[in-house]
Amino acid sequence: xxxxxxxxxxxIFTTFLLxxxxxMVDKSAIKFTRTFGLGGxxxxxxxILAVTGVLLRFSYIPTPNQAxxxxxxxxxxxxxxxxxxxLHHWSAKLMVITAFLHLLRVFFxxxxxxxxxxxxxxxxxxxxxxxxxxxTGYLLPWDQLSFWAVTVVSNMPYYIPFVGEGLSNFLRGGPxxxxxxxxxxxxxHTSILPLLFVVLMSLHFxxxxxxxxxxxENPEEKEMVIVMPNLVIRETLVALGLFIGLLxxxxxxxxxxxxxxxPQLSPNPIKAPWYFAGMQELLIHIHPTLAILVVPxxxxxxxxxxxxxxxxxxxxxxxxxxxxxxxxxIYSSLLSFFFTFALVLINDYIIADMMNxxxxxxxxxxxxxxxxxLTIGIIFFLKKKFKIDKFELFNALxxxxxxxxxxxSLISIYLRxxxxxxxx
Amino acid sequence: MTMKFNRRGxxxxxxxxxxxxxxxxxxxxxFKRKDQSDKDQKWxxxxxxxxxxKNTIYPYQSGQFYLSVLEDGGILAFSVKCTHLxxxxxxxxxxxxxxxxxxxxxxxxxxxxxxxxxxxxxxxIKVKNGILMVNNQNAKKRSQFEKSQITYA
Ligand code: HEM
Ligand code: HEM
Ligand code: FES
Numbered sequence: 001x002x003x004x005x006x007x008x009x010x011x012i013f014t015t016f017l018l019x020x021x022x023x024m025v026d027k028s029a030i031k032f033t034r035t036f037g038l039g040g041x042x043x044x045x046x047x048i049l050a051v052t053g054v055l056l057r058f059s060y061i062p063t064p065n066q067a068x069x070x071x072x073x074x075x076x077x078x079x080x081x082x083x084x085x086x087l088h089h090w091s092a093k094l095m096v097i098t099a100f101l102h103l104l105r106v107f108f109x110x111x112x113x114x115x116x117x118x119x120x121x122x123x124x125x126x127x128x129x130x131x132x133x134x135x136t137g138y139l140l141p142w143d144q145l146s147f148w149a150v151t152v153v154s155n156m157p158y159y160i161p162f163v164g165e166g167l168s169n170f171l172r173g174g175p176x177x178x179x180x181x182x183x184x185x186x187x188x189h190t191s192i193l194p195l196l197f198v199v200l201m202s203l204h205f206x207x208x209x210x211x212x213x214x215x216x217e218n219p220e221e222k223e224m225v226i227v228m229p230n231l232v233i234r235e236t237l238v239a240l241g242l243f244i245g246l247l248x249x250x251x252x253x254x255x256x257x258x259x260x261x262x263p264q265l266s267p268n269p270i271k272a273p274w275y276f277a278g279m280q281e282l283l284i285h286i287h288p289t290l291a292i293l294v295v296p297x298x299x300x301x302x303x304x305x306x307x308x309x310x311x312x313x314x315x316x317x318x319x320x321x322x323x324x325x326x327x328x329x330i331y332s333s334l335l336s337f338f339f340t341f342a343l344v345l346i347n348d349y350i351i352a353d354m355m356n357x358x359x360x361x362x363x364x365x366x367x368x369x370x371x372x373x374l375t376i377g378i379i380f381f382l383k384k385k386f387k388i389d390k391f392e393l394f395n396a397l398x399x400x401x402x403x404x405x406x407x408x409s410l411i412s413i414y415l416r417x418x419x420x421x422x423x424x
Numbered sequence: 425m426t427m428k429f430n431r432r433g434x435x436x437x438x439x440x441x442x443x444x445x446x447x448x449x450x451x452x453x454x455f456k457r458k459d460q461s462d463k464d465q466k467w468x469x470x471x472x473x474x475x476x477x478k479n480t481i482y483p484y485q486s487g488q489f490y491l492s493v494l495e496d497g498g499i500l501a502f503s504v505k506c507t508h509l510x511x512x513x514x515x516x517x518x519x520x521x522x523x524x525x526x527x528x529x530x531x532x533x534x535x536x537x538x539x540x541x542x543x544x545x546x547x548x549i550k551v552k553n554g555i556l557m558v559n560n561q562n563a564k565k566r567s568q569f570e571k572s573q574i575t576y577a
Contacts, residue, residue, distance in 0.1 A: 284526070364539070
């Protein structure tokens with residue numbers, strides 16, 4: 001049987017994708033290594049999360065007495081209930097990673113300047129929403145893990161002067177994590193955040209097209225191809241692969257569920273959700289006001305300020321800015337990895353004890369200052385070796401900081417045991 | 425059709441104002457709820473004073489506090505919540521340790537090792553007919569330990 005491809009024979013999925021794309025795209029724009037399909041993967045993950053999330057709502061009961069039990073019932077008594085929960089759980093985890101990788105991709109291809117500046121802001125907003133989704137979702141099972149992780153994180157704003165305490169109590173619906181908190185988080189998670197997300201995501205897509213598509217390595221060599229089938233087939237393949245992979249993982253690995261939440265007993269050790277693990281490790285080393293207020297404000301401020309700088313058009317779209325960019329990346333990430341790790345050890349075994357015997361009030365300033373000095377040292381080294389300009393400096397600084405965060409996270413997740421002591 | 429004001433701008437501002445008002449209301453409401461629980465003066469009955477031994481820390485899990493009886497018979501009542509980020513501290517021989525980021529406190533509630541930067545919150549204590557009672561509804565923040573915080577029966 002032969003059939004000519006006609007518009008009518010496209011499935012719903014294809015027709016939908018065609019709405020999002022222009023009719024023609026540049027050949028190099030749809031090379032997989034240009035974007036790694038990460039934007040599309042994020043979009044698909046959101047769809048999977050929304051569908052599984054809505055289904056979960058049919059059995060989930062948002063009260064402290066019944067939440068835990070409703071999840072047990074879902075897992076043990078509902079046909080494919082466990083699979084549904086696992087699918088939601090693993091997709092949520094994966095989305096933090098893929099969104100972060102997407103962020104890295106657009107950052108290191110310098111796709112955040114001029115007409116893409118606004119989309120970088122929306123993207124940062126989307127990333128914040130993803131973290132908010134994960135954090136509010138984390139509380140819903142109401143087990144020991146969720147209760148204490150949320151207790152710790154929801155106390156963090158206390159270190160923000162003046163507004164902090166009000167903010168904490170506002171989010172929690174009171175001074176403690178209780179039924180009010182659960183209801184707040186449930187409503188945020190299943191109605192307010194999804195709404196905001198859909199709005200931001202639509203704007204995000206619109207702006208990608210308004211900027212005439214993704215940035216290209218060599219924009220001069222244009223060779224246009226039609227979207228159907230060239231791009232759509234790739235998207236469908238990636239989507240299928242992703243979905244099958246998630247399904248397999250969800251069949252093999254169950255989402256964790258600890259004992260029922262007990263407000264009178266903090267488990268030892270207690271660990272923050274993994275994407276906040278670096279923050280938790282930071283809190284062990286530096287003063288809480290630095291960790292919770294100063295460092296995040298400086299870093300986020302930097303992310304928002306940077307794209308307002310005037311970059312040269314010819315560097316936009318080049319991976320790592322130029323030819324030596326990759327070497328700068330490798331140097332700065334390796335140096336940062338090594339220094340952060342060493343500083344953690346030195347601080348844990350030497351500085352902390354020394355300072356305790358003086359006064360706990362000075363806690364955490366010394367390692368912070370050492371870290372800043374080390375960073376300046378790395379930058380000077382790069383200046384000498386590579387003669388870096390302003391934008392290479394931005395990239396190096398960004399690399400140093402996010403490598404440190406990764407190191408802190410790994411230490412927190414794998415090297416901290418009872419009483420948060422280091423284990424080797 | 426002409427309009428005195430821009431309709432789209434009007435609706436946009438209206439929606440923003442409404443959301444703002446709602447958020448503001450919730451924000452200030454959250455202060456109020458806390459104040460009310462503060463006024464609620466409830467005393468937790470610990471029991472006869474004579475049962476308490478010197479130089480000991482007693483846990484009162486259901487009341488969410490620890491009693492620390494000092495060597496001279498002075499008594500302090502501490503909230504179980506770590507002043508760092510609110511985990512429940514565990515009693516040791518001579519003080520407390522927090523399982524979350526390993527802050528430790530001595531029997532006066534003073535910080536022995538950070539990340540906590542404030543001494544443990546205290547509760548008021550009173551003795552009536554030889555029975556010790558603790559006001560565990562109203563945690564008092566303090567930056568450091570002072571003698572005046574100790575209750576002598
Ligand atoms: C859009 C609509 C969504 C709805 C209606 C929804 C609904 C739900 C419900 C009812 C639960 C409780 C069940 C459980 O804990 O297993 C839950 C859990 C959770 N959700 Fe969602 N969700 C949505 C989107 C998302 C998104 C976009 C993310 C992350 C990016 C996310 C992350 C989580 C996480 C991490 C949990 C905890 C899962 C666990 O403990 O296994 N959700 N969600
Ligand atoms: C999770 C939700 C997100 C979705 C669904 C999404 C989707 C997309 C898509 C489909 C593209 C087109 C090219 C590509 O696939 O890379 C894109 C580009 C872009 N995204 Fe996202 N994105 C998300 C999150 C983010 C985040 C977290 C950031 C950064 C903070 C960001 C910043 C950008 C920028 C600046 C572009 C333009 C890149 C260029 O023109 O080359 N997005 N996004
Ligand atoms: S909550 Fe106690 S040390 Fe962090």
